[in-house]
Amino acid sequence: MMTKMLVVDDEIEICDFLKTFFEERNYRVFTAMTGESAIRLVDQESPAIVLLDIKMPGIDGIEVLKRIKTFHPETKVIMVTAIETRDKIDEATRLGADNYITKPLSLEYLETDVKDKLESLVR
């Protein structure tokens, strides 16, 4: 069975290439461009892992992180964002983010990290 992944970013092109990349590696990828649709999809599809941007219109990434960790604590969340400030990184980690990657990103590194986080699930 294919692992479900949710990619959340307000930029459609980013959702697009992440989806392309991971679909090629046999993941089932859902995309969301707002916080609200991200939460809805998490509830609906229960993905194993979420790649989450922070700056989004409406509900922002930090809010979404909170919700996910509250209602779906087993879901792995990797913050993928342009913001690099220390306090934002600390906040996300405190709220339970499994990793924090800044954009522009290396796809190889991301792939390795995703695999890593998912493996820990299985264990």
Place this chain on the structure above:
Amino acid sequence: MIYLQKRKRFLKRFVVFIILSSSLCVFVFILNLLFSHFSWNLDLYQHPLRLIFLTAFVATLFYKPFDYLVLFLFRRVFFRRKMARLQALKNASQSLIHTLDLKELSNLMVNTVSELMQQRVAVLVLWDQVRKIFWVPSSCGLAISALPKIHFEETDAMIRFLKDRHGLVEREKVLREFSWPEVYEISKGFELLGAQAVISIFCEDEWMGFLSVSGKKGGAPFSSDEARAIEDFAEASGFALRGALHVDELKQMNEKLKDLQARLLQTTKLAAIEQLAAGIAHEIHNPLTIISGKAQILLLKKNKQLDDKTLDQTLKTIVKQTKRAADITRKLLMFSEPTSSGKDVIEFESVVDDTLALISYQTTLDEITIRKSISKNIPPFMGEINEIREVFLNLILNAVQAVEKKGMVHIQIRYLERDGFIEIKIQDTGKGIPAETIPRLFNPFFSTREGGLGLGLFITQQIVHRYQGSIHVESEPGQGTVVLIHLPEKSASWGGDPLPAVPQEIKAES
């Protein structure tokens, strides 16, 4: 009135007396002749009382006219040139007060004294109260190379000596008056200036400096009327100098203010850009992420088949995203440009569009709707593009920040043809401004935003006023805010029919 020294006055009186007496005798003689012709015998010689009476009568009647006559003769005929020069000096003193430029005044002073008093050298030395130094604003007849040698201290004997003296001081007299070694000190001062005489310049009680002269070509000493003339001149120049020094100070302060204002404008621009930083960074980061991501996908596809379609699409995206990043940096640069010197025709719509581009990310994030209503009949407006951009950036940023989330900002520009104004209206649905705050809005360093610099509206108002325009704010808490600007159109070259304003809605894309 011209002053005649004692000697001349005596001479004049003597001359008048002579003329008067002789004309009296002539008059009496003629009278007698006249009467005897008519057989009226006055018997003046026998009746001394009548003679005395007649004499007194004539003297009283004719004294003043004769006085003027002699004065006239003195001025025009006998001592003509000298009187003319002294009169010219008198006239010059009166015109001094009208000269406000310090350099011009100093030059006028030394040149006038030099020429009219026939002095080889005339040097003006002023005391700068603030910087505590002596300086020479102007000199006549002295080589530039000699100027630096003129150096005085406040404690110099000569200076102390001069501060107490009103009136022309001649070197010879000083040498006679003072004892050695004071004289030695004082005469050193004279030597430095190459002076034969020095006169202090006072303005009321304030000692301002002194004027030194080298003496006449022949070496002749000053006559008392010459001394008097120079003293009057020095007195008049005291007042004039104070005026000119004040004007000079004001000019310097004005330059400093202009400089400060230019730097303030730069600071407000930077402050505005700071607020845009997050949005701008995002607009550069994301295109880079997309380019990097898409390129990596192609690279990681190396082993597999690369179809043309995917390649094509990817490359197109890369090009598009590159342009996006370049656009935002270019717009940023436009705002950071130092003020140019020229005026251009301002296209209000494109200025608004550029500004909106800079904040587009912010507005998207906060789900703020931006509405533009820019009418098509706005006449060409001549202005400094950076100043106009500054105005729009400040006002739109304020509106966007007031609105916070899910509000609306409406930008309207229309042409009020009848009154000849271009009206710019920026309205927001933000929290509004309380009535007591409104009068303070345009004060420098007044901000309702935490960490705000408070210069945006101040600078905006300055710019609007510079174009002879007006700016008003109407607001009520909970009702939003309207900022209204009226700019007089400078050149009305539009001749077409006005089209109705077409409102355009730019909604945030999710």
